[in-house]
Each structure stands twice: as structure tokens, then as C-alpha cells.
Amino acid sequence: MGWLDVLNLLVASLLLAGIYTTMSFGMTIIYGVMKIINLAHAGFMMLGAYFVFELFNRVGLNPILGALLAFPVFFVLGMAVHWLLVRWLPVSDQPTLPSLLLLFGLWLVLQNIGYAIWGNHDRSIYTDMTLATVKVGPLTLSVVQLVVFAVAVVSLVLLQLLLTRTWFGRAVRALTQNPFAGRLVGIDTARTARLSFGLGIAFAGLAGALLASLYSFDPDFGRPFLLRSFVIIVLGGLESFAGVALGALILALVETFSVQFVPAGYQMAISFSLLVVALLVLPGGVASLLERRGRAT
Amino acid sequence: MTAARPAAGQALPRVTATRDLAVAAALTAFLIALPLAGWQGNLRLIFTTLLWTTCSIAWNLVGGFAGQVSFGFAVFYGLGAYTAAVLITAGHVNPYLSLAGAALVAAAASLLIGLPTFRLRGPYFAIATIGVNEAVRVVMNNLEALGAASGYRVDELAGGRRVPFVMEHHYLTAVVIFGLALVVSILVARSRFGLALNAIRDDEDAAADTGINPFLHKLAVHALAAALVGAAGGAYARYAAFIDPSGVFNFNNSVSILLMPVIGGLATIWGPVIGGAVYGIVQEELVARFAQIHLGLYGALLILVILFEPGGVVGLARRIWKALVHRRATGAPVQAGGVKA
Numbered sequence: 001m002g003w004l005d006v007l008n009l010l011v012a013s014l015l016l017a018g019i020y021t022t023m024s025f026g027m028t029i030i031y032g033v034m035k036i037i038n039l040a041h042a043g044f045m046m047l048g049a050y051f052v053f054e055l056f057n058r059v060g061l062n063p064i065l066g067a068l069l070a071f072p073v074f075f076v077l078g079m080a081v082h083w084l085l086v087r088w089l090p091v092s093d094q095p096t097l098p099s100l101l102l103l104f105g106l107w108l109v110l111q112n113i114g115y116a117i118w119g120n121h122d123r124s125i126y127t128d129m130t131l132a133t134v135k136v137g138p139l140t141l142s143v144v145q146l147v148v149f150a151v152a153v154v155s156l157v158l159l160q161l162l163l164t165r166t167w168f169g170r171a172v173r174a175l176t177q178n179p180f181a182g183r184l185v186g187i188d189t190a191r192t193a194r195l196s197f198g199l200g201i202a203f204a205g206l207a208g209a210l211l212a213s214l215y216s217f218d219p220d221f222g223r224p225f226l227l228r229s230f231v232i233i234v235l236g237g238l239e240s241f242a243g244v245a246l247g248a249l250i251l252a253l254v255e256t257f258s259v260q261f262v263p264a265g266y267q268m269a270i271s272f273s274l275l276v277v278a279l280l281v282l283p284g285g286v287a288s289l290l291e292r293r294g295r296a297t
Numbered sequence: 298m299t300a301a302r303p304a305a306g307q308a309l310p311r312v313t314a315t316r317d318l319a320v321a322a323a324l325t326a327f328l329i330a331l332p333l334a335g336w337q338g339n340l341r342l343i344f345t346t347l348l349w350t351t352c353s354i355a356w357n358l359v360g361g362f363a364g365q366v367s368f369g370f371a372v373f374y375g376l377g378a379y380t381a382a383v384l385i386t387a388g389h390v391n392p393y394l395s396l397a398g399a400a401l402v403a404a405a406a407s408l409l410i411g412l413p414t415f416r417l418r419g420p421y422f423a424i425a426t427i428g429v430n431e432a433v434r435v436v437m438n439n440l441e442a443l444g445a446a447s448g449y450r451v452d453e454l455a456g457g458r459r460v461p462f463v464m465e466h467h468y469l470t471a472v473v474i475f476g477l478a479l480v481v482s483i484l485v486a487r488s489r490f491g492l493a494l495n496a497i498r499d500d501e502d503a504a505a506d507t508g509i510n511p512f513l514h515k516l517a518v519h520a521l522a523a524a525l526v527g528a529a530g531g532a533y534a535r536y537a538a539f540i541d542p543s544g545v546f547n548f549n550n551s552v553s554i555l556l557m558p559v560i561g562g563l564a565t566i567w568g569p570v571i572g573g574a575v576y577g578i579v580q581e582e583l584v585a586r587f588a589q590i591h592l593g594l595y596g597a598l599l600i601l602v603i604l605f606e607p608g609g610v611v612g613l614a615r616r617i618w619k620a621l622v623h624r625r626a627t628g629a630p631v632q633a634g635g636v637k638a
Contacts, residue, residue, distance in 0.1 A: 088604050097563075098603045098607060100423060101555075101599055102600055102604070105599030106600060112590050112596065230424045263439065266436070268432065268435045269431075269436055276428065280413050280416060
């Protein structure tokens, strides 16, 4: 590998990390506030992809605009799901078996709605942009990837502002740190939970919608990405928002570079070895390592 | 079949084991008697149902009694199937002996998986098992030595000739494995070991404080469950005569194995049996008719069970029973509900 190849791979990893972060943030928010591992995440990503697909096919809406539209739609959908199902779960400061199974059941239902409506063919979205590239110095970059990356980064910046500058964001962070103390100081936990769930699902829908421009998809579309989200949030520490971005970058780097040495068929196996290693070596994620360093100095 | 071992110390829980064991023995005897009495019904249906039920009982040992939710039981099913297939085809081992081999390999794999993953608590363990399941399937899909994605054919030879297919033999094998699983489940539920598992499920730290080693207990029950699932997988491989990674290692199998005990009633002895029986029979009917939506139905069922009756069928039956028989409302120690509120 020459240095140019390495540079190319680095940029590719970075672009991939952007969308991976968006995809994993939704899970982190929901986990942070409610201590629920959202196994239905994959289902909502899949719906996000088909949402864009339908809009593109029927109305001819640009898939990137479609993705932006998916965000509010899935926000409302998420709040509805919370109101209908999730709020009945027992409140706990750690993930419970019922919550795991409930959302797992929801995933199965969503997946089957997908099969019922769209069948199990591979779909993809093809626009003028799909194969377009731009030259940046010695690098050739795909336009779609750049746009997707830009949308992902902007959404993350907005989320960061929301979390740090608003009352809702403060409530989210407080509940993430300590739900009981949060309630003591007068945070409306039910409302915050509903909004956070909506936000989490909105990010799932957005990520799925963006990914639809990059890859082909079928109703089982979300699963490999759900598994990647796990790797990422475990790497990043389940509750750390900065850790998630770092985890996404690590996974993207490992995936991008491993293709050079390992047959593509074994890709997922590599991610999972990474998952198990991360779980064992860094039970608190990369963030805890940084924190420990910070505390030591 | 098997009598309860003499009670050592723990007198109270063992007392009820006799009744459950008697029911188990009667059920197994009835199932064995069916073909022997010349019954001409659908043995295939009962065969697959019994294999599913075995997996259901095994999952309940880990997920119900010990509270460790695993999304990776297809790994043991698949490894059992492949082990038996290879032993029979390439090793020319006696098929029944090869089932024992399947159980052993699955148990060994469970230790290998458990050593790293059981250091993790609850949700992390569940996540890791999804990962393990996918990783193993991917590896098997690419393993040329075992036919990779195109699968593996099981050739059972005796004296250089193919052994003819006799449904009764497969059926009786499944009954024996099922009976074994049932007895194991009853003995675990009514023993000190089972109580220790319940303690770990309810509060791992408190359990550790009372002198239980949660890690070793989890490893042990995981291995026990894996052996049963492995044997079931082996029996399936011999019956199907052809297996492939996307069949036996399919994530959907892990899902099904988890669904049955939840629907039937977690952390009970008969819940997984009921769940398995319902699932096995409904599955056969549904897959034939609505192949695409059966998982969605199970998903909906799962949601309904969690929201309305976390005790599953058994919990529902208990509630109805209580409503009918008011005098039993107090006193009797009800078995732990299984689902942690």
C-alpha cells in the first residue's frame, strides 16, 4: 500500500464514521435516558430507507431531502411508539429483560411489515448523484458519500447544541447521569423519556434514510447496522456521546483497513471480535479510558 | 424414568420434584408408546416440535432460571448439527454416539463463548451473544472444509450401504432427548444449584455475597443447556440429511428458541414445554401458509406477553386458577416470577 492508498482509506473511514455515528446516537440517547437497549433500532432504520425510497419513486423527491424529511416524521413515530408501548415498561436504572424482549418483538413486527409491503427484493436508489465523484487534490471522492457525511455531521452538531444549550438537553444529560436525582430536582421524566425516544427513533430513521443512498436494502436491512451500532456504543461506552463518535471512527477504520487483508465474507466476524475484545478490555468503553486518564492527571 | 436423587440437605424444594418427575415420566412414556402402539399420525410434526421444545427448555435454564438472556442459541444448535453430520458422514461413527459428540462439542463451545461473555452483565451479555451468533454463522458460511454456504450432506452408511430412513427411529431419539431435557430442567429447578441461579438472576452481587460464584454457575448452566441444544441439533442433522449455515445457524433460530419459553412462561418447568409445543405446532402450520409473516406474529405475541402477562401461558393459567379458587390466595410460596420488574 502506498501512502495515497492509506490516505484514501483514511478518508473513506472518516466518511463512514460520520454515518455510523448518526446511526448509533439514537441508541445512546434512548439508553442514556431510559436504560433501554433499543433492539427495534434496526427496524426503524429499515423503515427510514423505504421512506426515502417511496418518496423518491412516487414523488421524485431527492433522497437527501427525503432523509431530512424522515427526521421529523420518525420523531413523531418514535413518540407514538413510546406512548403506545414503551411507557408501560417497568422503570429501572438498568436494562430489564422485559424491555429487551418488547423492543425485540417490535423489531420482528417492523421487519415483517417491511416484508409484507415491499417483499424481500433488494432495492436501491439510483440518482444522477450516485456515481458522481469529485477530485480533491490526489483523492477521488464520491459525492453521495460527502453529502451524507455532511448531513450526518450537521445533525450531530445540532444534537450537541440541543443537549448542551437547552433545558431539554440538560434534562437528558441529568437523567443519563442519575435518573433518581434527576427526578428529585423536578425533571418531568415521562416527558423527557418520550421526547428522547422520539429523538432516538428520529436518528434511526435519518441514518437509515441516508444509508439508503449508499447501499441497497431489503426488509432485513438494519440488522448488520444494528450489530455495528452495538460495537460502536460498546466501544464508546453506552452513555458517552463523545465516546460514540470515537467508537464509530474506530469501527470504520478497522472495517475499511481489514478489507485489505481479510476476505470480505469475514467482515462481520471482525467487527464482532472487536466487540468481544472491547467488552472484555474496556467494559466502560473508550470514554472510560479517557476519563481515567483525565482523572489520573 | 429417572428417580429423584436422595435429598441432601435441601429437603423443601425436592419434595415437589417428585410430582414434576412423575408427570415428565408419564409424558415421555406416552410419547414413546405412540408409535409402538401403531399410531399412524404425524410423527414428523411431533418430532420437530420435540426438538424445538428441547431447545426451549434448555434456553429457559439460562435465560429463565439464571436470567441471562442469550440471542445466540442457534450457535449450539448449528454446531451440534455439524458435529453429528461430520461424525456420521466422515467419521462413520454410530449415529447415537455422534449425538453425544454433538452435545459435547456444543458444551465445549458454550464454555469458549461463556468465558469472555459471562464477565459481562445483563444487557452486555445479550448484545455479545447476538455478535457471537452472527460471527459463527459468517465463519461457517465461508468454511470450505464443511461445504461453506452450500451446506453439508449427511450420509449414514452401514456395511457400505445407505441406511434407509425410518421415521420412528428419529422420533424416538427426539423423545429421549426431550425427556432428558425435561428431567434436567426439573432437577435444576428443584435443587440448590437452581436456587443459586435464581439468586444470581435476582441480584448478582447479593448472590456473590452469600458465597455463590456467579461466573462458575453461569458457565455450568450454559454448558448444560448447550449440550441439550447440541444434541437436538445433531438429531435434526441426521433427520434432515442436509444442513447449511443459513439454515441451522440462522439468527431466526436463536429468536425462536428465545420466544418459546417467554411465551410459555419464563423460569417455570412447564412453561417452556407449553411454549415449545405451541410454537412447534403453530410454526409447522404457519410456515407452510404464511412464510413471510410468521415472525411478525411472534413479535406481536412477544409484545403482548411482555405488556399484559409477563408470566406467559403458565402465568396466565395461574392467574385464572387463582381467580377460580379464592382460598388459595394467600400462604403458598409461589415460584419466582422470572421476569425482573
